[in-house]
Amino acid sequence: MSSLLEVADVSKRFQMGGILGRQEVRAVDQVSFAIAADKPEIFTIIGESGSGKTTLARMILGLERPSSGRILFRGEPVHHENKADRLKFMANVQPVFQNPFEAFNPLKRVDRYLQSTARRYLGARDKAAIEAAMDGALQKVGLSLAEIAGRFPHELSGGQLQRVAIARALIPNPPLLIADEPVSMVDASLRMAIVNLLKALRDDFGVSVIYITHDLATAYYISDRLIIMQKGRVVEMGPARTVLDAPEHPYSQLLKASVLSADDAGAGKLSPANDLLQLSNERLARADASRLEDREDGRRVRV
Amino acid sequence: MGDNILEVEALKAYYQMSYFGVNREVRAVDGITMKVKRREVYGIAGESSSGKTSFIKVLAAAIRPPLRVVSGSATYDFGGPPTDVTVATPAEIDAIRWRHLSYIMQGSMSTLNPVRRIGRIFEDFAARPLGLSGSAFRQRVVEHLGHLKLSPTVLNAYPHELSGGMRQRVTIGLATVCKPDFIIADEPTTALDVVVQKDVLSLIKNLQTEMGASIVFVTHDMSVHANIADRIGIIYAGRLVEEAPTRTLFTAPKHPYSAHLVASLPRIGDTTQRPALEGRPPSLAAPPAGCRFHPRCPLAIDKCKTEVPPLVAVGTDHRSACWRANDVEPLVPGHSRAGVAA
Numbered sequence: 001m002s003s004l005l006e007v008a009d010v011s012k013r014f015q016m017g018g019i020l021g022r023q024e025v026r027a028v029d030q031v032s033f034a035i036a037a038d039k040p041e042i043f044t045i046i047g048e049s050g051s052g053k054t055t056l057a058r059m060i061l062g063l064e065r066p067s068s069g070r071i072l073f074r075g076e077p078v079h080h081e082n083k084a085d086r087l088k089f090m091a092n093v094q095p096v097f098q099n100p101f102e103a104f105n106p107l108k109r110v111d112r113y114l115q116s117t118a119r120r121y122l123g124a125r126d127k128a129a130i131e132a133a134m135d136g137a138l139q140k141v142g143l144s145l146a147e148i149a150g151r152f153p154h155e156l157s158g159g160q161l162q163r164v165a166i167a168r169a170l171i172p173n174p175p176l177l178i179a180d181e182p183v184s185m186v187d188a189s190l191r192m193a194i195v196n197l198l199k200a201l202r203d204d205f206g207v208s209v210i211y212i213t214h215d216l217a218t219a220y221y222i223s224d225r226l227i228i229m230q231k232g233r234v235v236e237m238g239p240a241r242t243v244l245d246a247p248e249h250p251y252s253q254l255l256k257a258s259v260l261s262a263d264d265a266g267a268g269k270l271s272p273a274n275d276l277l278q279l280s281n282e283r284l285a286r287a288d289a290s291r292l293e294d295r296e297d298g299r300r301v302r303v
Numbered sequence: 304m305g306d307n308i309l310e311v312e313a314l315k316a317y318y319q320m321s322y323f324g325v326n327r328e329v330r331a332v333d334g335i336t337m338k339v340k341r342r343e344v345y346g347i348a349g350e351s352s353s354g355k356t357s358f359i360k361v362l363a364a365a366i367r368p369p370l371r372v373v374s375g376s377a378t379y380d381f382g383g384p385p386t387d388v389t390v391a392t393p394a395e396i397d398a399i400r401w402r403h404l405s406y407i408m409q410g411s412m413s414t415l416n417p418v419r420r421i422g423r424i425f426e427d428f429a430a431r432p433l434g435l436s437g438s439a440f441r442q443r444v445v446e447h448l449g450h451l452k453l454s455p456t457v458l459n460a461y462p463h464e465l466s467g468g469m470r471q472r473v474t475i476g477l478a479t480v481c482k483p484d485f486i487i488a489d490e491p492t493t494a495l496d497v498v499v500q501k502d503v504l505s506l507i508k509n510l511q512t513e514m515g516a517s518i519v520f521v522t523h524d525m526s527v528h529a530n531i532a533d534r535i536g537i538i539y540a541g542r543l544v545e546e547a548p549t550r551t552l553f554t555a556p557k558h559p560y561s562a563h564l565v566a567s568l569p570r571i572g573d574t575t576q577r578p579a580l581e582g583r584p585p586s587l588a589a590p591p592a593g594c595r596f597h598p599r600c601p602l603a604i605d606k607c608k609t610e611v612p613p614l615v616a617v618g619t620d621h622r623s624a625c626w627r628a629n630d631v632e633p634l635v636p637g638h639s640r641a642g643v644a645a
């Protein structure tokens with residue numbers, strides 16, 4: 001089996017807070033997984049806020065270098081010094097970031113943004129070809145070039161902007177898409193449309209997707225495999241439905257138990273699952289001496 | 304204004320622009336009338352780009368060109384003389400900012416000044432309204448951040464050194480540390496994991512009960528509305544199409560769009576394909592005539608194509624803008640088409 005992506009024992013430490021009050025943050029701690037080249041999948045990362053999901057995504061994109069461990073895309077390191085090599089890599093691995101308001105330059109019209117992406121990756125020169133590529137990508141996300149032409153980011157709603165961000169990522173037809181919370185700002189209907197779009201990209205075009213989300217329901221709905229992270233560490237990983245149907249690690253259980261339900265609408269049930277919270281904290285306190293253990297059903301759990 | 308802290312009357316706010324000599328008008332808020340009671344949590348939901356952010360920008364007195372209030376009013380009563388934010392002067396607005404009125408913008412986690420440490424940002428905004436300085440101020444901020452499950456070390460950090468969810472909590476902290484009377488929040492918990500989200504929502508809820516504050520908040524997450532809102536308003540294409548107490552809206556919606564919205568909640572364990580709402584979202588530059596939902600509405604009749612349904616009472620505290628409000632049936636989750644009564 002050859003890998004599309006191989007993440008091997010990757011860690012990242014940051015120094016936070018500059019000279020005064022300097023602290024070391026272990027953002028990502030010995031994470032390993034691989035995505036096969038011949039088996040496109042939706043690989044989901046869920047977990048605590050601040051647990052290193054975005055940092056991991058940035059390292060896979062070659063935007064951040066691991067403190068230790070290695071990341072290979074089709075057998076080659078993702079970090080490229082050479083500009084041409086970097087561009088070739090970027091055509092294969094495209095990001096969709098967490099916050100569309102951040103991803104766009106407020107002073108640049110959004111169609112210009114798509115235009116420069118098309119020009120850069122497709123080498124397309126004539127206007128008609130560029131516009132066709134832009135419109136094609138926009139149509140895939142339920143927009144059109146006519147709708148967004150001439151508009152600045154602040155003139156679009158959050159949901160529109162996020163769809164433009166996905167369309168932009170689709171322009172070079174990459175085999176791997178890294179989507180960091182792509183649906184957190186859109187309505188439920190559109191959310192399903194985007195999630196179904198990711199599914200279709202996998203099924204019809206063989207695109208693998210690393211899907212980072214806080215939404216356990218869509219994670220269940222589309223993922224093949226998932227990992228659950230807490231404080232930089234993977235606490236549980238495996239086939240998505242196996243794990244989410246019956247999570248084993250206390251933190252995974254806590255996550256599932258904390259999902260708000262609409263069933264008691266109006267009752268205001270916001271009390272935390274204290275027993276699970278305590279169990280999860282106890283595990284965290286002795287996490288330094290922990291390791292991932294294999295289970296028969298294909299999952300790995302931190303013990 | 305008595306029981307109400309905010310009264311919005313027939314509010315219209317449009318984006319008026321001209322591109323290369325062609326005038327364009329986006330009717331983002333098109334005739335909204337509603338009231339928010341003291342100590343009430345009022346949730347707003349609706350389709351992406353239906354005008355929710357535009358509406359609460361007006362409420363937050365953050366009206367900037369090309370957005371213009373075309374007509375109507377939005378008046379607050381904070382005890383002193385009532386303030387209509389659609390006509391208030393910058394000085395009048397400054398007088399209510401932070402202490403009375405605070406606004407958590409959509410995506411505000413990306414608006415933190417990148418070259419200032421979080422601690423400095425708190426000083427800039429909150430020290431004066433709180434009337435505290437030095438260690439007393441710091442102590443208050445640290446305590447407040449603790450409620451948001453943030454360690455005091457974030458005060459030394461620059462925004463880019465924090466994760467998305469940490470920054471989102473910082474902005475919630477900024478908006479709530481002065482304990483304002485009225486909090487306006489646009490998608491305040493989208494970047495949080497579900498455990499922290501629950502904590503943050505209960506903090507907001509506690510603040511609201513303790514301080515007697517009122518909250519208007521926008522989110523797409525219907526399960527958040529279900530658990531924190533007292534009343535919910537549904538916006539479709541720039542108009543309020545339904546408003547009801549939370550439980551009623553979920554169990555007995557009286558507008559086909561709301562019925563669709565509450566049924567579209569995905570659940571863990573559910574792998575059935577959920578079809579998105581048919582048809583395209585309407586253009587706010589050239590919205591459909593009559594009921595704006597008619598091109599996508601399974602209940603539409605001829606009248607809907609030409610006559611605008613008014614927002615009228617359909618029950619206690621319950622208003623709907625639909626010619627066939629009484630034929631709307633709640634949907635079984637998983638089916639997106641509104642059902643017709645037999």
Ligand SMILES: Nc1ncnc2c1ncn2[C@@H]1O[C@H](COP(=O)(O)OP(=O)(O)OP(=O)(O)O)[C@@H](O)[C@H]1O
Binds near residue numbers: 048098
């Ligand atoms: N450039 C940086 N400098 C210092 N610390 C950083 C930097 N980037 C991230 N961190 C820290 O690394 C940790 C992980 O952050 P990351 O953004 O990867 O989390 P996340 O899992 O994506 O969280 P969220 O769900 O809130 O988006 C956090 O403690 C954060 O403060």
Ligand SMILES: Nc1ncnc2c1ncn2[C@@H]1O[C@H](COP(=O)(O)OP(=O)(O)OP(=O)(O)O)[C@@H](O)[C@H]1O
Binds near residue numbers: 329358409
């Ligand atoms: N500054 C602006 N100039 C022109 N049009 C704008 C501007 N801001 C928003 N719009 C348009 O106004 C409409 C309503 O946008 P708004 O941001 O209020 O929607 P929303 O309901 O908050 O959507 P979302 O849920 O996606 O955040 C959209 O069609 C949007 O493109």
Ligand code: SF4
Binds near residue numbers: 601
């Ligand atoms: S007024 Fe007519 S088109 Fe509009 S929601 Fe009611 S039935 Fe549907």
Ligand SMILES: [Mg+2]
Binds near residue numbers: 467
């Ligand atoms: Mg993140």
Ligand SMILES: [Mg+2]
Binds near residue numbers: 355356357409
């Ligand atoms: Mg919005």
